[in-house]
Amino acid sequence: MNKKVKTNFNLKHWLPFYLMFAPGFLYLLINNYIPLYGMQLAFKSFSYKKGIAGSRWIGLKNFKFLFATSDAFIMIRNTLLYNLLWIFVGMVFGVTVAILFNEIRNKAAKQFYQTAILLPYLMSMVVVAYLVYAYLAGDTGLINNAIVKGLMGKKDGIKWYSDPKYWPFILTFVQQWKQIGFGMLLYLASLLGIDTSFYEAAMLDGASKWQQIRYITLPLLKPTILMLVILSLGQIFRSDFGLFYQVPMNQGSLYSTTQTIDTYVYRALLENNNVGMSAAASFLQSIVGFIFIMAANKIVRHFDENSSLF
Amino acid sequence: MVSRDQKNWQIAAHIVMIILAALAILPFILLVVASFTQEDVALKYGYSYFPKAFSLEAYKYIGQNASTFVRAYGMTIIVTLFGTVGAIVLTALTGYVLSKRNLPGVKVMNLYVIFTMLFNGGLVATYISYVTIFHIKNTVFALIVPALLMNAFNIMLVRNYFEHSIPEEIYESARIDGASEMTIFFKLVLPLSVPILATIGLMSGIAYWNDWQNALYYIDDKQLYTIQAVLNSINASISALASLGGTSAGVSAANLPSTTIRMAVAVVGILPILCIYPFFQKYFAAGLMAGSVKG
Numbered sequence: 001m002n003k004k005v006k007t008n009f010n011l012k013h014w015l016p017f018y019l020m021f022a023p024g025f026l027y028l029l030i031n032n033y034i035p036l037y038g039m040q041l042a043f044k045s046f047s048y049k050k051g052i053a054g055s056r057w058i059g060l061k062n063f064k065f066l067f068a069t070s071d072a073f074i075m076i077r078n079t080l081l082y083n084l085l086w087i088f089v090g091m092v093f094g095v096t097v098a099i100l101f102n103e104i105r106n107k108a109a110k111q112f113y114q115t116a117i118l119l120p121y122l123m124s125m126v127v128v129a130y131l132v133y134a135y136l137a138g139d140t141g142l143i144n145n146a147i148v149k150g151l152m153g154k155k156d157g158i159k160w161y162s163d164p165k166y167w168p169f170i171l172t173f174v175q176q177w178k179q180i181g182f183g184m185l186l187y188l189a190s191l192l193g194i195d196t197s198f199y200e201a202a203m204l205d206g207a208s209k210w211q212q213i214r215y216i217t218l219p220l221l222k223p224t225i226l227m228l229v230i231l232s233l234g235q236i237f238r239s240d241f242g243l244f245y246q247v248p249m250n251q252g253s254l255y256s257t258t259q260t261i262d263t264y265v266y267r268a269l270l271e272n273n274n275v276g277m278s279a280a281a282s283f284l285q286s287i288v289g290f291i292f293i294m295a296a297n298k299i300v301r302h303f304d305e306n307s308s309l310f
Numbered sequence: 311m312v313s314r315d316q317k318n319w320q321i322a323a324h325i326v327m328i329i330l331a332a333l334a335i336l337p338f339i340l341l342v343v344a345s346f347t348q349e350d351v352a353l354k355y356g357y358s359y360f361p362k363a364f365s366l367e368a369y370k371y372i373g374q375n376a377s378t379f380v381r382a383y384g385m386t387i388i389v390t391l392f393g394t395v396g397a398i399v400l401t402a403l404t405g406y407v408l409s410k411r412n413l414p415g416v417k418v419m420n421l422y423v424i425f426t427m428l429f430n431g432g433l434v435a436t437y438i439s440y441v442t443i444f445h446i447k448n449t450v451f452a453l454i455v456p457a458l459l460m461n462a463f464n465i466m467l468v469r470n471y472f473e474h475s476i477p478e479e480i481y482e483s484a485r486i487d488g489a490s491e492m493t494i495f496f497k498l499v500l501p502l503s504v505p506i507l508a509t510i511g512l513m514s515g516i517a518y519w520n521d522w523q524n525a526l527y528y529i530d531d532k533q534l535y536t537i538q539a540v541l542n543s544i545n546a547s548i549s550a551l552a553s554l555g556g557t558s559a560g561v562s563a564a565n566l567p568s569t570t571i572r573m574a575v576a577v578v579g580i581l582p583i584l585c586i587y588p589f590f591q592k593y594f595a596a597g598l599m600a601g602s603v604k605g
Contacts, residue, residue, distance in 0.1 A: 115588060145355055279435070
């Protein structure tokens, strides 16, 4: 049957499908494929007047300039370290909260908790930046006024927005605060898939709740955990632009702990008009990111065909 | 029969969830209270859950500049509407075609879509091509087209839905009745796939409503600002409010009750979504779960 269709290609039958595919094809062409042509800018001295094709080739100069600055090291270090930390922290919190949430029997309470902890995930990073500002603003922030000056009795507040040393903690907190609801849902899906008869049998044998979690839940969650961790490792060269750009309020003095590849690329491109170095960093991110994603997928496929991206 | 051990776990679970729920909600309460705080009180004692004096001055100021916010909401609604409808139609069409496993060339077409998940040209290449080839800067298309209109994940979600949830016999019987493929798609396939398309619509709608990045990259013209773009520009500089137009021409940035206005603006920005959120939260969670478990 399949063979017959292939040998007698029936254009009249299939044409409508190709037409239906056309809009999507066109969109991906514009949004994803034509930009690939623009990647040559990493090796060119770009001028808006001359356009992509007309700009002069300059070989690896953009990369040389980029790596001559300390920015290159800082942004790559920050991107990798934050990702590694958050993959780990997010996994631990996600699993813990999902297990606890799953213990709750009261439906109304469950509904309320889920609604509440998903709320931050619904908000844009701009709004999150406002919320964080209400707590951390140097002169009017709640933490400085109520806690640092109030409870701790210090005369001056802490200058949160100009001292980079606080930001690894602040960003981690904000990131987890925003993501935890989503992280919980990720693991909840597979928790709900666990056969309840395992637990019933364990309880008949007198296993405590902790023993059930330790010897039933966690081992059965392990494949999901592994999959999600590996897939996030594939994204390790990318960062959440909004989080790193909005939440520290675009403060230059914080760059040593808040600059990532994505914020650097944006700033060099649109704030400092340094298209060359920006293009070089962006190019590097694309290529290395691709390698990481392919590797992660390959590993995931090795464990479980259905969980890989393709 | 509930054992003591089980009961303790339940209590622990409730305690942890209450703490997390409080952490999630409290910042929003602070935002609202801060926006109703009297300016000089906020300046002297900072933002507080229990301010010494309340005031509506921040909202009065927003009222005087209502045109800015009305316009921005208008833009947000237009962009969200067109973007979401566009996203649903494009994703449904593309996903449907890819679900036809014996369509000649479908493997290549799949690869064409999947490759976009794996490789990304990056901001610079994307930005420069949109700006120099498609001249999208300062047009409404810049708010709708880049990045948000369609993505490979959603296409795969729809494709899998069509493959697993709609039996092939339905198509066959329609074809025997003489229906064209377009008729089958619009009259048969779309109605049968309402659940998955509603999910994609909801998630796209939220993405458009929340988007500020496209405006940051491509829009300088304040007439085209969405509500998120307004929030972003005020965050960058409170004096932006005065320059946004409206009736504020005579007000200098120095006279603004800026400490509380900042918070009031944020409240105006999130209030609509905050009000309807409890009603769509179930679908929001379901949409997130659908996206998380591929296939």
